[in-house]
Amino acid sequence: MVASEQTLTSKQLTTLSINTIRTLAIDAVQSANSGHPGAPMALAPVAYCLWQRFLRFDPANPVWPNRDRFVLSNGHASMLLYAMLHLAEVRGVNPEYQQRGEFAVTLDDIKHFRQIDSKTPGHPEYRVTAGVETTTGPLGQGVGNSVGMAIAAQWLATHFNRPGFDIFSYNVYAFCGDGDMMEGVGSEAASLAGHLKLSNLCWIYDNNHISLDGPTSESFSEDVGQRFRAYGWNVSHVRDANDVDALAQAFGAFPQNKDAPTLIIVDTHIGYGSPHKHDSNAAHGEPLGEEEVRLTKKAYGWPEDAKFLVPDGVREDFREGIGKRGGALYEQWAKLFNQYKAKYPGLADEINRMQQRELPDGWDKNLPAFPADAKGLATRDSSGKVLNIMAQKVPWLVGGSADLSTSDRTRLKFEGAGDFQPGSYGGRNLHFGVREHAMGSALNGLAVSKVRPFGGTFFNFNDYMKAAVRLAALMEIPSIFIYTHDSICLGEDGPTHQPIEQLAALRAVPGLLLFRPADANEVVEAWKIILQLRNEPAVLVLTRQAVPTFDRSKYAPAAGTAKGAYILADAANGKPDVVLMGSGSEVSLCVGVYEQLKTEGIRARVVSMPSWDVFEKQSEEYKKQVLPPDVKARVSVEAASTFGWERYVGAKGKMVGMHSFGASAPLKDLLKKFGFTPDKIAEAAREAIRQSS
Numbered sequence: 049m050v051a052s053e054q055t056l057t058s059k060q061l062t063t064l065s066i067n068t069i070r071t072l073a074i075d076a077v078q079s080a081n082s083g084h085p086g087a088p089m090a091l092a093p094v095a096y097c098l099w100q101r102f103l104r105f106d107p108a109n110p111v112w113p114n115r116d117r118f119v120l121s122n123g124h125a126s127m128l129l130y131a132m133l134h135l136a137e138v139r140g141v142n143p144e145y146q147q148r149g150e151f152a153v154t155l156d157d158i159k160h161f162r163q164i165d166s167k168t169p170g171h172p173e174y175r176v177t178a179g180v181e182t183t184t185g186p187l188g189q190g191v192g193n194s195v196g197m198a199i200a201a202q203w204l205a206t207h208f209n210r211p212g213f214d215i216f217s218y219n220v221y222a223f224c225g226d227g228d229m230m231e232g233v234g235s236e237a238a239s240l241a242g243h244l245k246l247s248n249l250c251w252i253y254d255n256n257h258i259s260l261d262g263p264t265s266e267s268f269s270e271d272v273g274q275r276f277r278a279y280g281w282n283v284s285h286v287r288d289a290n291d292v293d294a295l296a297q298a299f300g301a302f303p304q305n306k307d308a309p310t311l312i313i314v315d316t317h318i319g320y321g322s323p324h325k326h327d328s329n330a331a332h333g334e335p336l337g338e339e340e341v342r343l344t345k346k347a348y349g350w351p352e353d354a355k356f357l358v359p360d361g362v363r364e365d366f367r368e369g370i371g372k373r374g375g376a377l378y379e380q381w382a383k384l385f386n387q388y389k390a391k392y393p394g395l396a397d398e399i400n401r402m403q404q405r406e407l408p409d410g411w412d413k414n415l416p417a418f419p420a421d422a423k424g425l426a427t428r429d430s431s432g433k434v435l436n437i438m439a440q441k442v443p444w445l446v447g448g449s450a451d452l453s454t455s456d457r458t459r460l461k462f463e464g465a466g467d468f469q470p471g472s473y474g475g476r477n478l479h480f481g482v483r484e485h486a487m488g489s490a491l492n493g494l495a496v497s498k499v500r501p502f503g504g505t506f507f508n509f510n511d512y513m514k515a516a517v518r519l520a521a522l523m524e525i526p527s528i529f530i531y532t533h534d535s536i537c538l539g540e541d542g543p544t545h546q547p548i549e550q551l552a553a554l555r556a557v558p559g560l561l562l563f564r565p566a567d568a569n570e571v572v573e574a575w576k577i578i579l580q581l582r583n584e585p586a587v588l589v590l591t592r593q594a595v596p597t598f599d600r601s602k603y604a605p606a607a608g609t610a611k612g613a614y615i616l617a618d619a620a621n622g623k624p625d626v627v628l629m630g631s632g633s634e635v636s637l638c639v640g641v642y643e644q645l646k647t648e649g650i651r652a653r654v655v656s657m658p659s660w661d662v663f664e665k666q667s668e669e670y671k672k673q674v675l676p677p678d679v680k681a682r683v684s685v686e687a688a689s690t691f692g693w694e695r696y697v698g699a700k701g702k703m704v705g706m707h708s709f710g711a712s713a714p715l716k717d718l719l720k721k722f723g724f725t726p727d728k729i730a731e732a733a734r735e736a737i738r739q740s741s
């Protein structure tokens with residue numbers, strides 16, 4: 049129904065705006081000849097009702113720290129979000145969060161849905177499009193992120209709010225579908241949110257009984273509402289997605305619940321309005337096709353030939369709704385924040401630094417320098433010490449473990465660190481329970497909320513949360529993943545717990561910075577680099593067993609860690625016969641062999657390589673200095689898959705590494721069985737020299 053603005057009742061205007069969202073989605077998907085129109089068509093009234101009447105979001109200030117967060121966890125419905133961002137006239141921001149006055153999503157962007165370099169990629173991507181709060185598409189991640197966002201909101205409120213100054217009071221809304229409900233990470237996240245009683249969290253479930261393969265009755269038959277009640281959620285049900293008043297009632301009831309998250313189950317028909325809406329394939333996962341586009345538009349009372357039409361009155365409707373309401377809310381907050389700044393300058397300064405991902409002054413004061421020690425200590429232990437010192441300087445460094453904090457040393461133990469639990473949302477120790485995937489996803493939600501998150505588990509269990517680690521890299525957000533028990537050297541727990549290919553897998557993730565420090569002082573240096581990251585996630589890979597602390601008066605300073613790889617010990621004349629290289633616990637083995645070879649008159653060099661990723665960023669000149677091209681005799685030593693070391697050892701080199709899943713045994717027996725002994729490594733060095741000469 050398109051009529052002139054003057055003649056429209058408010059109900060008619062609502063329908064007109066909702067149908068504009070729908071037809072923009074239909075036209076964009078048709079024009080791209082790819083994408084999912086069905087979910088946006090069905091969810092348009094739900095998004096409209098939430099944004100126009102409830103969402104506390106100022107389109108002119110999409111990075112306002114106290115805005116409500118909207119997450120589209122069913123990211124395949126991306127056109128719904130793009131249509132909302134366009135119609136609400138949300139403004140663009142650059143990576144420094146400066147606003148440039150332009151629109152986040154123009155009509156032209158919508159016409160270029162899914163095209164190269166557009167603001168409208170196939171799935172919503174954080175940092176590509178202003179107003180997209182997190183990257184979604186891998187189902188379950190968005191809802192997982194939303195739990196981290198809700199944790200962040202509670203933590204921020206408790207840390208920063210003062211009487212009369214509710215600086216942080218925002219809610220987190222996530223749209224989700226059957227896929228999000230079926231994915232394990234969604235269930236883990238829901239269970240955690242229920243335990244934590246995150247009453248600022250509202251999921252809206254698109255209950256359409258269909259997923260890509262067909263009706264969900266083929267694969268999914270539990271009572272979702274009952275499941276969430278059992279998790280401790282408050283559950284409500286809206287029987288018709290087109291009943292905007294019923295939706296408004298459900299959204300209105302959400303903030304009344306003070307001690308539980310809310311799930312609103314909304315019954316919908318995918319591809320609402322299309323003539324084949326009950327056909328499982330129509331409007332689902334593919335464009336409608338020109339003929340059906342016409343028929344659908346006809347059913348909406350739309351001009352059948354109009355494309356990308358935004359009828360008169362629709363933009364005004366959004367300006368009058370979310371525009372006016374959101375703008376006024378922001379103005380109120382800005383006034384309040386000015387008074388807060390005058391009264392609590394220190395706290396206001398913290399908020400500003402967090403938004404820019406800056407650190408407090410003096411954040412790197414009091415860092416330890418570990419004295420040389422042949423016995424040494426486990427890098428998990430030095431990391432735990434450094435983390436506890438740094439966390440006292442950076443109040444918004446918050447994190448926890450997937451039930452292994454006593455092992456992975458992520459526990460913050462200083463006075464006042466506290467536990468994040470219902471009723472103590474200022475605590476800085478998060479307890480994720482045995483939920484690695486939800487932990488990873490929640491950490492990313494915390495990171496986009498500008499709280500600086502870390503999370504720990506055993507390295508092998510990175511596999512359980514890899515999808516979230518990968519997304520942190522894609523999103524360019526500084527989540528910190530701490531993994532201990534980093535090799536077969538963990539010992540008796542055996543092959544089920546011994547990581548082999550994890551280093552190779554994570555080194556292959558673009559933009560992810562992995563550090564496997566060799567001793568306590570490399571741990572300090574790694575943490576210094578990690579804490580300063582703003583756009584990259586980091587992985588810290590740490591030992592269970594003690595490793596020697598090198599005598600840095602004899603060997604090179606640990607500051608070389610900042611270059612990713614550095615010459616730790618060198619041939620007297622700087623012209624080595626052989627280069628020994630490795631990371632983590634195997635570097636001390638290399639140093640031992642270096643000393644042994646010296647007594648035989650063989651000049652070796654030891655290169656400690658805590659981070660391939662950082663090393664790769666160095667100049668060609670530096671790289672050649674560390675690994676001289678004319679020295680072909682090279683040996684890598686790492687108690688992990690050798691996959692990838694070829695690039696550093698070259699055709700004539702040798703690789704000492706793992707080719708199986710390890711074994712359950714005491715450390716010394718494992719080292720012997722798998723060849724991580726000075727003799728074997730020295731033998732490899734001699735052979736490399738022979739082969740290359």
Ligand SMILES: Cc1ncc(C[n+]2csc(CCOP(=O)(O)OP(=O)(O)O)c2C)c(N)n1
Binds near residue numbers: 087186187224227256
């Ligand atoms: C982890 C993951 N697995 C598979 C997919 C592929 N996929 C995209 S949409 C979809 C169907 C999801 O069904 P539902 O959440 O009910 O959304 P609806 O089809 O109802 O819009 C699938 C399987 C995905 N995006 N993410």
Ligand SMILES: [Mg+2]
Binds near residue numbers: 225226256
């Ligand atoms: Mg579905």
